Amino acid sequence: MGNLISTFLPADLFDRTSNCVGEQAKYVWGLEKNLRVLETELHKLTRARDDLKTKVEVEEQRPRTRRTNQVAGWLEDVQNLETEFTELERVRAQEMDRLCLGGLCSKNFVSSYNYGTQVVELTDRVINLKKDGEKIEVVVEKAPDGAAIELPLDHTVVGQELLLDQVWRCITDQEKNRGIIGLYGIGGAGKTTLLKQVNNNFCHQQHNFDVVIWAVASTLQDDIGKRIGFSEDQRWEKKSPRDKAADIARILSGKKFVLLLDDIWERIDLTQLGVPLQKLNDGSKVVLTTRSAGVCDQMDAEKVEVYSLAHDKAWELFQEMVERSTLDSHTSIPELAETLARECGGLPLALKTVGRAMKSQRKVGDWKRAIHKMRTSASKCSGMKEEVFSRLKFSYDSLSTDELRSCLLYCCLYPEDYEIPRRELIDYWISEGFVCDFDDGCDFIDDLLQACLLEEEGDDHVKMHDMIREMSLWIACTVDKEEQNFLVHAGVKLTEAPKVEEWEGAKRISLMKTRIQSLSEIPTCPRLVTLLLDGNWIEEITDGFFQSMSSLRVLSLRINLSLSKLPSGISSLVSLHHLDLSSTDITGLPQELKALEKLRYLNLDYAFHLSIIPHELISGFSKLEELLGLKHLNVLSWSFGSSLAVQKFLKYPKLVSITQFVLVYHCKSAPFNLLHLAYMENLQELDLEDINLEEMKIDSTEEVKKLFQSGFRSLDRVVISSCKKMKDLTWLVFVQILKQLRIVFCTEMEEIISVDKLRDISEIIGSEHNFFAQLESLTIKWGRNLKSVYPNPLPLPKLKKIQVRGCPQLKKLPVNSSSVKERRVVIEGEKEWWEELQWEDQATQNAFSSGVVLGDDFH
Numbered sequence: 001m002g003n004l005i006s007t008f009l010p011a012d013l014f015d016r017t018s019n020c021v022g023e024q025a026k027y028v029w030g031l032e033k034n035l036r037v038l039e040t041e042l043h044k045l046t047r048a049r050d051d052l053k054t055k056v057e058v059e060e061q062r063p064r065t066r067r068t069n070q071v072a073g074w075l076e077d078v079q080n081l082e083t084e085f086t087e088l089e090r091v092r093a094q095e096m097d098r099l100c101l102g103g104l105c106s107k108n109f110v111s112s113y114n115y116g117t118q119v120v121e122l123t124d125r126v127i128n129l130k131k132d133g134e135k136i137e138v139v140v141e142k143a144p145d146g147a148a149i150e151l152p153l154d155h156t157v158v159g160q161e162l163l164l165d166q167v168w169r170c171i172t173d174q175e176k177n178r179g180i181i182g183l184y185g186i187g188g189a190g191k192t193t194l195l196k197q198v199n200n201n202f203c204h205q206q207h208n209f210d211v212v213i214w215a216v217a218s219t220l221q222d223d224i225g226k227r228i229g230f231s232e233d234q235r236w237e238k239k240s241p242r243d244k245a246a247d248i249a250r251i252l253s254g255k256k257f258v259l260l261l262d263d264i265w266e267r268i269d270l271t272q273l274g275v276p277l278q279k280l281n282d283g284s285k286v287v288l289t290t291r292s293a294g295v296c297d298q299m300d301a302e303k304v305e306v307y308s309l310a311h312d313k314a315w316e317l318f319q320e321m322v323e324r325s326t327l328d329s330h331t332s333i334p335e336l337a338e339t340l341a342r343e344c345g346g347l348p349l350a351l352k353t354v355g356r357a358m359k360s361q362r363k364v365g366d367w368k369r370a371i372h373k374m375r376t377s378a379s380k381c382s383g384m385k386e387e388v389f390s391r392l393k394f395s396y397d398s399l400s401t402d403e404l405r406s407c408l409l410y411c412c413l414y415p416e417d418y419e420i421p422r423r424e425l426i427d428y429w430i431s432e433g434f435v436c437d438f439d440d441g442c443d444f445i446d447d448l449l450q451a452c453l454l455e456e457e458g459d460d461h462v463k464m465h466d467m468i469r470e471m472s473l474w475i476a477c478t479v480d481k482e483e484q485n486f487l488v489h490a491g492v493k494l495t496e497a498p499k500v501e502e503w504e505g506a507k508r509i510s511l512m513k514t515r516i517q518s519l520s521e522i523p524t525c526p527r528l529v530t531l532l533l534d535g536n537w538i539e540e541i542t543d544g545f546f547q548s549m550s551s552l553r554v555l556s557l558r559i560n561l562s563l564s565k566l567p568s569g570i571s572s573l574v575s576l577h578h579l580d581l582s583s584t585d586i587t588g589l590p591q592e593l594k595a596l597e598k599l600r601y602l603n604l605d606y607a608f609h610l611s612i613i614p615h616e617l618i619s620g621f622s623k624l625e626e627l628l629g630l631k632h633l634n635v636l637s638w639s640f641g642s643s644l645a646v647q648k649f650l651k652y653p654k655l656v657s658i659t660q661f662v663l664v665y666h667c668k669s670a671p672f673n674l675l676h677l678a679y680m681e682n683l684q685e686l687d688l689e690d691i692n693l694e695e696m697k698i699d700s701t702e703e704v705k706k707l708f709q710s711g712f713r714s715l716d717r718v719v720i721s722s723c724k725k726m727k728d729l730t731w732l733v734f735v736q737i738l739k740q741l742r743i744v745f746c747t748e749m750e751e752i753i754s755v756d757k758l759r760d761i762s763e764i765i766g767s768e769h770n771f772f773a774q775l776e777s778l779t780i781k782w783g784r785n786l787k788s789v790y791p792n793p794l795p796l797p798k799l800k801k802i803q804v805r806g807c808p809q810l811k812k813l814p815v816n817s818s819s820v821k822e823r824r825v826v827i828e829g830e831k832e833w834w835e836e837l838q839w840e841d842q843a844t845q846n847a848f849s850s851g852v853v854l855g856d857d858f859h
Contacts, residue, residue: 027116028109031099034116035092038123042085045130049078052133059140066206068141074133081129084122091115148202148212148258149227153193158320159313159348160190164197167304171198171258171285172207179280182296183289185306186452186465187392188349191289192262194306198287199260209284210255217263221273224248224259241272248274252284261288265398267298291395294450308346308465315341317348321355329362336367343374345466350388357382376492378470385474392471393479395451403434407444408453409484410434411464412472413510413532415491419461427601431554431577432529459776459800476508483507485527489514497521503528511536519545530554534580543567556580558603571595581607588612604638605661639663643672650676660684660714667691674731678711686715690722696731704764707734716740716774724748730757733771739798742779749783753790774798782806790814793840797821803828811836817843826851 027034053075056067095115098107170181183191202212215223221244222237228251230236236247253276261268270277270286280286289306290296296303309317318341319327327334340358344350358370373381399405407429414420426441435441445462448454457463464472476486487506489498494514503509503523513535522544529551538560546552546569553575557563564585571592579596582605589612593599604610638659640646646664650656660682664672671694677683698704716739720729728751732738743749753771762769776798780786787809793816802825804810810833817840827834831854839845 027120028099028105028112031112031116031119032096034119034123038085038088038119038126041123041126041130042081045078045126045133046082048130048133049075052136052139056139060206062140065140066208068138070136071139074129074136077129078133081122081126088115088118088122147207147209148199149214150200150203151196151214153196153200158317159309160194160197163194163304163306164201167194167198167287168201168205170302170304171287178302179277179284180286180288180299180301182293182299182301182303183287183306184291184293184296184303184452186308186347186468187291187395188347188388188467189306189308190348191291191306193348195260195262195287195289202258208256209258212258212260214260215262217261217265220261220268221245221248224273224275228252228255245272245274249276252276252279255279255284256282257284259284259286261286264288264290264295264299265292267295291398291452292450293452294447309348309351310346311342314344314346314351318344318351318355321352322359326358326360326362330364332364333362333367336364336371340367340371340374343371343378343466347388347465347467349391350467353388354381378467378474388467389471389474392467393475395453396471396475399451399453400447404444404447406432407434408448409472409476409486410508410530411454411462412469412476413486413488413490413508413512413530414464415513416466416469417463418491419457419463422460422462425462427578428530428554431601433553486510490532500524518542521545522547524548526551528552532556533560535559537561538563541567543569546570546572549573551575554578557584558582560584564609566590566592568592574598577601579603583607586610603661605663606639608639608641608665610639639665640667641665642667643670643676646672646676656680658682661687663687663689664691665689675707678707678734680714682714683712684714685717685719687719688721688723689719690724693723693726701764704761708736708761708765708769712736718742719744721745728752728754728757730754730761733758733761733769736771737774738772739774740777741775742777743783744779744781746786747782747784750785751788751790752780752786753788755791770795772796777801777803779803780805780807780810783810784808786810788812788814793819793844795819797823799823799825801826801828804833805830808833812838813848815844815848816840817847819844820847824851826853828853830854 052071056071059065060067095112098112099105100107167181167183170178183194185191199212199214202209211228213224213227215227221241225236225244225248228248230244230247236244239247252274257279259270259275275286286301288295288299288301293303293305308314315338318337322337327337337358340354341351344354354370354374358367361367361370370381396405396408399408410428410432411420411425422442422445423438426435426438426445429435429441429444430437435444445454449456449462453468454462454464473486473488476484477488485505485507487498487502487509490510490512492514494511494516497511497516497519500521500523503525505527506525507527508530509525509528510530510532512532516533516536517539519533519538519541522542526548528549531549531552531554534556535558538557539562541563545567549572552573555573555576555578558580559582561583562585564587566581566586566589568590569592570590573596575598576596577598578601579599580601580603582603584607586604586607587609589610638649638655638661640649640662641664657680659680662677662680662683662685664687666689668691671692672688673694674696675698677686698707712735714737715735716737718732718735718738718740719742720726721742721744724745724747726746726749728749729743730753732741733753743752772794773796775796777800778789780789780803782805784806786807789810791812792814794814796815796819799820800823802813804827825848827848829852834852834854839848
């Protein structure tokens with residue numbers, strides 16, 4: 001019968017095998033059906049979820065309620081199951097393609113089995129979770145009783161809505177868990193009001209904190225203890241601070257808390273108070289207010305600056321304080337009231353104080369007088385001394401040294417809203433003896449900025465808030481008159497100098513930016529140390545004017561365009577350290593300057609008509625100790641109108657060594673050779689205006705190396721204007737600390753750095769040299785033929801700003817995505833130029849697009 005093999009299995013073994021395979025196979029055979037069931041059950045669950053959420057949200061509208069932990073957990077579980085379903089859906093088509101024979105078999109049985117198992121298990125969990133949701137009866141609960149105690153708040157809170165929202169999000173956003181938040185800003189800006197609003201929000205908004213504690217700097221530990229239950233324990237009051245800290249830590253370790261600390265002046269060790277800082281990692285928060293940004297840094301706080309109000313909000317707040325019937329009582333009053341509000345500098349404290357004082361004033365003359373007082377002496381306005389200046393003075397009193405306080409008061413010599421040059425201010429401070437050197441002065445400015453007593457205006461200027469200036473004037477002219485005694489009429493439209501009686505006893509006088517035309521009287525002011533006469537119309541100073549100013553250390557006469565000579569009596573200024581004659585019409589320096597033995601700073605910038613300098617004076621400058629004894633003179637600035645003038649100047653090494661600024665202008669006859677200026681060791685700024693610049697020709701390799709190693713060693717600012725024959729500025733590669741470069745009206749310039757010339761230089765000094773490594777600001781205007789700054793991308797690690805205008809052929813900047821290493825660079829230019837700009841790649845364009853500012857007119 002042939003070969004026949006028969007196999008016989010026991011019946012029970014066959015049944016067990018069939019059942020096992022069937023149990024597994026059902027996950028494959030029924031996959032399509034099981035997926036439909038899962039979809040149906042999940043749809044039922046999400047509808048139940050939506051119904052519950054609606055119910056919860058309605059209930060949460062009631063005050064002091066929050067969803068229960070059961071509800072929050074159930075909603076989170078639903079979201080997790082939806083995420084798992086989404087993952088199954090992602091591979092659904094792939095798994096269905098594996099099925100064959102009408103879904104009875106699979107090309108990859110193991111994969112289909114595993115997928116089918118997940119579908120069935122998820123369906124069971126969806127059904128069970130829906131049943132759990134049906135059992136939920138209580139969806140909300142009361143927020144913890146007494147989580148916060150509502151604080152009284154002025155009904156006129158204006159302009160802090162956005163700040164309040166920002167701070168509230170910082171507190172309640174658990175994903176951004178920065179444990180300490182610092183609200184800092186000028187005194188009177190509304191920091192305490194903002195913190196009170198935060199506190200009261202906890203009485204009306206949903207939150208998940210157990211206790212909110214309000215504490216002030218003077219009684220921090222006791223305030224915390226009382227708030228968490230020790231208020232009635234007389235024994236606790238007698239405990240040591242260490243024992244109190246242990247009690248506080250024990251209670252707060254079991255709670256999720258918010259600690260609100262008002263009016264903090266220095267770093268606080270919260271652990272010594274008993275605050276368990278480890279709880280900040282679990283969502284507890286500390287929010288503090290301070291007038292010092294430095295305190296925020298010391299506390300490792302996320303800083304939120306509380307600014308003064310913008311004018312529209314300031315005007316809104318001022319109107320809240322003044323009766324409507326007052327504003328409507330005369331057609332002129334609303335305009336006068338808005339002017340008066342503007343004089344408060346957006347400071348809420350000042351706006352409220354002045355507004356209350358004017359609440360019922362219905363005479364136009366009263367409003368005009370109030371404006372005049374605010375502009376000339378704000379301390380005379382009702383309530384200003386008691387309500388505003390006395391509170392701002394705490395910041396002044398808290399400065400660490402008398403010298404720092406003097407430096408602050410010095411700033412009020414400048415007119416209102418004046419952008420004060422940092423370098424000029426520090427030079428004044430050095431001459432006054434407040435600081436030792438420039439670095440010392442920079443530290444003082446940083447201290448005043450940190451204390452919110454000065455404001456930054458770009459990299460090179462600072463500014464004083466109007467109310468801080470008025471407070472400083474109040475101190476310098478009234479409170480501390482015996483010691484300080486300032487006379488300030490800066491920015492006021494005077495046509496005559498104050499009467500000589502007003503000068504008597506004054507220690508510092510500022511008559512900046514007035515319209516005084518002559519100084520014909522002779523004041524007696526032996527205490528006078530600083531006299532600022534900048535920006536006037538002075539034509540003449542009488543010979544005896546300076547005869548009683550033997551203590552004067554700082555004299556500024558700059559920007560008096562009609563002042564053509566100095567009086568011989570200037571020799572009386574035997575203590576003078578700082579003399580600024582820039583932008584005057586001075587034609588010569590008098591021999592009497594040789595008497596100024598302590599002079600350390602002489603500024604002759606833009607003194608275009610200066611042509612007479614007595615030979616013995618110059619000789620003395622070059623041999624100071626032997627001839628004149630001007631051994632302290634170490635800062636000079638000059639302007640030159642010809643190459644010959646420069647060459648004469650270079651014959652006096654002492655003058656060259658102390659010159660920081662040089663302007664060369666209108667040198668068209670003979671070409672000007674820049675090598676003349678290359679080795680001026682202290683030259684910081686070079687302005688070349690309308691000159692015929694000779695191409696820098698270097699005859700030897702050694703000269704190139706010398707220029708690279710020692711040339712332009714201090715030069716950090718270069719301005720080139722109206723030099724129409726210049727083709728390039730490749731010599732700038734030798735200016736190794738260049739920070740600011742400004743090129744204007746150089747119409748024939750085609751490239752700033754010539755590749756060919758740079759190649760020749762690089763063969764000598766090496767190609768790895770990174771020029772423009774210190775560059776912070778690049779301005780190019782009206783270069784109609786300029787095609788290139790440099791053709792290849794450059795590393796520009798310090799770059800902050802590029803400004804381009806009127807350069808239609810400049811299609812590419814020397815940058816790529818790694819040029820500035822994540823620094824945000826501002827690029828200002830015309831819209832058409834920006835749209836035609838070519839980029840190294842898309843990453844480069846993306847990197848620089850965030851800082852673009854487009855317009856047709858940039859200063």
